[in-house]
Amino acid sequence: MKKTIATALLTVAFSSQAFLGLFGDTKSTIINTSSKASPATTFTMAYKKATDSDWYQASNCEDGLSKFSTVDNAIMSYNSSIEFAARNKGLNCPLAGVKTEDVAFIGYTPVHLCVAKGSDVDFGQTKNHTLGMASMYATKEHENRMNEAGANVTIVPYSGSKTVLTALRAGDIDIGWIGSGLAMKHADKIDCKYSTDPAVANYIGKKLPGLTVPDFRITFVLYGNGSKPTLDKTAFNKFLKSKNITEVPVSDESVQGVIKYVDQMFSAWSNKAK
Numbered sequence: 001m002k003k004t005i006a007t008a009l010l011t012v013a014f015s016s017q018a019f020l021g022l023f024g025d026t027k028s029t030i031i032n033t034s035s036k037a038s039p040a041t042t043f044t045m046a047y048k049k050a051t052d053s054d055w056y057q058a059s060n061c062e063d064g065l066s067k068f069s070t071v072d073n074a075i076m077s078y079n080s081s082i083e084f085a086a087r088n089k090g091l092n093c094p095l096a097g098v099k100t101e102d103v104a105f106i107g108y109t110p111v112h113l114c115v116a117k118g119s120d121v122d123f124g125q126t127k128n129h130t131l132g133m134a135s136m137y138a139t140k141e142h143e144n145r146m147n148e149a150g151a152n153v154t155i156v157p158y159s160g161s162k163t164v165l166t167a168l169r170a171g172d173i174d175i176g177w178i179g180s181g182l183a184m185k186h187a188d189k190i191d192c193k194y195s196t197d198p199a200v201a202n203y204i205g206k207k208l209p210g211l212t213v214p215d216f217r218i219t220f221v222l223y224g225n226g227s228k229p230t231l232d233k234t235a236f237n238k239f240l241k242s243k244n245i246t247e248v249p250v251s252d253e254s255v256q257g258v259i260k261y262v263d264q265m266f267s268a269w270s271n272k273a274k
Contacts, residue, residue, distance in 0.1 A: 028053040028073045028229040033064040033082050033093070037160025038134070039109065039179035043220050043245065044077040047105070050236040051075075051229035061086045061093030073226035075104065080219040083262050085136035088270050096259050098223050103255060105222040106248040107240065110215075111161075112183035112192035113204060114168065114176045119191065121174045123151045123207055132156045132164040133177035142269040149208040165190070179218065181243030212268040219258050220245070 030048045032055065034040035048055055053075065058064030061082050068074045078095055086093040113131075115121045121129055131146070131153040138157035146153055153175065158164045161179040168176035168190060176190070183192050194204040196216040205214030240247060248254050 026073055028075050028224070028226070029056055029067075029071050030054065030075050030077060031056045031058055031064045031067055031071075032077050033058045033061040034077070034079065035160050037158075037162040038081070039161055039181060039218060039243070040077065040079040040081065040220065042181070043079075043239075043243070046236060046239040046243075047075075047077070047222060047231075050232040050239070053229055060091065062091050065093060068225060071225075073224065073229075075222055075224045075229070078221040078223065080217075080258060080262050080265070081134070081136055084265050084270070087262075087266055088136070088139065094259075095221060095255070095262070098221075098255065100250060100252050100255050102225070103221060103223045103250045104228050105220065106250055106254050106258065107245045108217040108219040108248065109180045109243060109245045110195050110197040110217050112178050112180055113194040113196075114178055114183055114190045114192040115174065116168060116171065117189060117191055119174070122193065123153065123175075125152060127152075129153050129174035130156050130172075131175045131177060132158050132167050132173035134158060134160050134164070137177070137269065139269050139271050141271065145212040145268055146208075149210040149212075151208055151211075179243075181245070184244060213265055216265075217261075219261065221255075221258060 028051060030044055030053045032041055032044040034044065056067050056071075058067060064076065068076050083093055083095060129152065131151070133155060135157035138155045143153070143155040146155070156173055158167060161182045164173070164176045164178055165182060165186060167173045178192075180195070183190065194202050194207060196204055196214060198205060198215050203214070205211060208214065
């Protein structure tokens with residue numbers, strides 16, 4: 001009798017777990033469209049850990065959107081850099097059309113403009129200097145706008161902030177365009193003379209007042225197609241602080257602000273800019 005009851009209880013327990021697994025306890029899937037060297041991938045991985053979600057690494061943003069359309073409870077990790085790069089390549093990966101109610105997070109981080117420790121290299125010097133930055137921004141028009149503002153640089157493309165930092169420390173480039181969080185982490189090894197954050201004293205807009213988009217930032221947006229996962233806010237907020245990422249309240253205005261900002265970058269720096 002006892003054995004029969006125990007067997008029945010186990011059967012009910014298993015059935016309940018199976019039911020929850022099929023209908024009520026499905027994990028979210030985070031879709032990452034950024035390169036491994038990008039600060040955006042670090043951000044996406046932190047959200048994955050804070051929500052205990054599954055991971056999908058897209059080959060590009062269009063692949064990511066295709067996956068998003070076929071997976072339940074998917075979360076797209078969008079960032080302004082990816083859309084800029086996609087539009088430059090003729091890909092279609094817009095934030096426009098995403099409903100505000102589907103957005104779980106909006107936040108942004110500036111970049112730092114850094115030199116080797118102790119270096120006296122600066123913008124505007126007589127000598128033309130090399131400026132390493134992520135390849136998506138390393139367009140001829142971006143270089144032209146920098147030099148029109150008095151920078152006197154030649155832009156050298158890299159896969160992302162991590163490879164820019166490596167090149168800067170190796171002496172392969174004179175100045176590095178590096179994600180704020182990574183630059184702060186290595187502050188003992190490099191000197192970051194400028195920031196694209198308008199609120200700080202060393203704002204690049206003061207050094208190069210004619211610079212287009214001096215308030216450059218990478219803006220992160222997370223949006224989903226199903227139920228939002230449970231978020232470990234303590235862990236995630238700790239990550240945001242460590243990477244100098246400022247969270248923005250989600251609203252129609254803030255979503256539209258990201259779209260307008262990408263339009264601004266595209267009109268100033270893209271290969272199609274006039």
